[in-house]
Amino acid sequence: MPLDDALYERMGEPDFWPRYLFEDGWDGEDSDGEDEEDDEDAVEAYRAEFGLGDGPSLVLDVELDNEYVGLGLRLPGQGEPVELGWDDQAHFHPHVMRWAELELLARAFALHDPALRHPGPVLALLARFVVLDEGDTADVITPLVDAAFGLVRPGGAAPGGAGVRAETRDWFELRDLRGTGLTWTDEGRRSAVGQPDDPRTIRPLYSLRQPGAEAFPFEGWDELLARAAELVGTAAADPALDGPGVRAALKRCTGARGYAAVGGLADALRAAGYGGSGAEVLLRALETPVSRAEACWAVETIAGLAPGTVVRRWFGRSPLTDARHWDLLLTLPADVPGATAHALDAALRAAGLGWAEIAGSTSTKGPDGTYRTVSTTVDIRVRDSLEQGVTAVTEVLRRFDAASTAELRHEAAPHERIALD
Structure with a gap:
């Protein structure tokens, strides 16, 4: 079974998906309420392998403690899989495949192994390695992603503000690179993805599958897709x-x-x-x-x-087809309490208007050689109504006496400033 008993059972526990999806709601405790950070020997890692017989297979490595998910391709006759991409909280390269490729593979894996219902675990686990381009539409995607998360995480998340599950909307926005100049090129059978080098792009491509890449296993990937298409076609x-x-x-x-x-x-x-x-x-x-x-x-x-x-x-028409969102940057002076960012996130989520998370800080070196923090930067995602989102942010900042000293701007160039009043 591609999903061994340990991973299959772990997926059913309440804290698995918040940790797997890097959701801020996880409180650092495992399902038994024990703080894993206090156990230096605790290494929670899993591996799942999805194949179609004796050909290439996908290998998913999950390290919950390290907030790391890796995807590789195991080739016949070889030992460890070749790296396709990975996702973490630092130097991620998750853009591995198109939506159509994942859907084809998920169908084929389900036909090959009845335990892998589709849409279900394959789609929910591997969706993070998709990059959405100009040919993708929410109408044909969101019903399947919604169903996949609904199967593996029933009741695990309230519907998002736009009428889809919260995980679905988070994923769609995160992997949506439409409008960024994304292009696919075919060099023989080497289907590769590229993006113009533009420093103004706030949704950059991070992929090992770029034109001219020598490390990406193009031939093995194509063979896996061909086997999947053949299996689905026989039906x-x-x-x-x-x-x-x-x-x-x-x-x-x-x-x-x-x-x-x-x-x-x-x-x-x-x-x-x-x-x-x-x-x-x-x-x-x-x-x-x-x-x-x-x-x-x-x-x-x-x-x-x-x-x-x-x-x-x-x-019919997906609720996300006409949905909008805005990415903002909030700069808080060092004297603003650290709890402000958490309060912003809680307020935005409670109102269904988005989320906030600390992105970093700026420090300066003093005469004595020590560094001191002068400001903290908070990433903010506002959904559906910019006006309502800014109002919610302003109300929180007023509670912390920070509305007059904080600075809110659009993340995209020309980084227009937004009044907080």
């Missing part, structure tokens, strides 16, 4: 799909209200003798789906339709 090649009863049932399912007809499609498929690799996984997704999104990908796969085709019809 639409079964002769049982040619029967008139199945074709009629598929037509009903691919419409705007097709979800109501998936049970009839399953009956038609069984009556026609639909079988082969992955057939039982797809039939289960139609007969007893955990979410509407699970039945949706099964219909798309069986019908041989491009991923997202039926998602648009069943789910």
